[in-house]
Amino acid sequence: MAAEGGDPGPREDPALVEPEAPAGFFNAEMPLDALPGVETVDWMPLHPRFARRLQVGAVLRSVAYVAGGAAFQMAISPRNRALISESLPWLAPFLWTALGVFCVWSVLWPLIAVPRRGYVVREKDLLYKSGVLWRSVKAFPFNRVQHTKLHSTPLDRRFGLSSLSVFPAGGGLGNRIRGLGRETAERMRVYISERIESAASPATASDEHAEANGNAGR
Known part of the structure; x- marks a missing residue:
């Protein structure tokens, strides 16, 4: 309703209007005490050799x-x-x-x-820690991994070791985990490859479904 004197009422600035959240979307705050600690992760050591x-x-x-x-x-x-x-x-x-x-x-x-390096294979990602003075913990989500690669030098093969490289989607340098046993590295590669395929399957199915709906509406 217009204000007295014919002046229009106050209008909301479109830039200040918050966008509505999608239906069913709820982003709750997590208290710091509920966050998982890194020290609770059961780190796996590298190969003894x-x-x-x-x-x-x-x-x-x-x-x-x-x-x-x-x-x-x-x-x-x-x-x-x-x-x-x-x-x-x-x-x-x-x-x-x-x-x-x-x-x-x-x-x-x-x-x-x-001894200060280690890794953890979880359902949705791979963790790797390293460093003595400057320590780091890297996480590799499987839905962000494009492919993996195994490689070993002649000296690695002499000790029965292999390295696993994880390459992110969209290109970029891969991250390498050294010091894995050959069997362990192969099992990790197969598992990560399966997780990549399972993550890509729903997206492919949804794209095919959308394309089919689009063709039906023509």
Whole structure:
């Protein structure tokens, strides 16, 4: 009804009108105490031989580093080596000490890092945790996964290990979980593939139903 004097009444700004929720939609608030805690997840450890596999790889790389350093030092002419020793007598001992510390640390690091990694396969997603100082927990919902891939290096196969890569839908880099047993990795790949297919089946059926209804209405 118009106000007195013929002036129209106040109108609601369309930008301020909240959109109506779909029928049957209810978004209740969840109290913080009701949220599940990460510590309640039963984390599965990686394969027991994974730490040793990383140590063997670190030893092989350390041998290559030492051999490369020795070859580089021998490639320098004796005159130049003498000049460097006179001007910078501390340089060679410092470099070899730094290389030795790095090699030893790279061999010991898997014993610290691997026990802090783990994974959980749930009905609708896959969880993976890693990190020592900077820890992270990643979740891979199966309805957002496009495909999976198994791969292993010759050293992985020597220890009976495989890696599982999970690629998100829409492209992008995949996330890799290393240190799985070959049988476990294959079972996880099959399970995730089945979950992807089951998630895609209802969408395909609804698209076919909508297309059929559209053709019937023509």
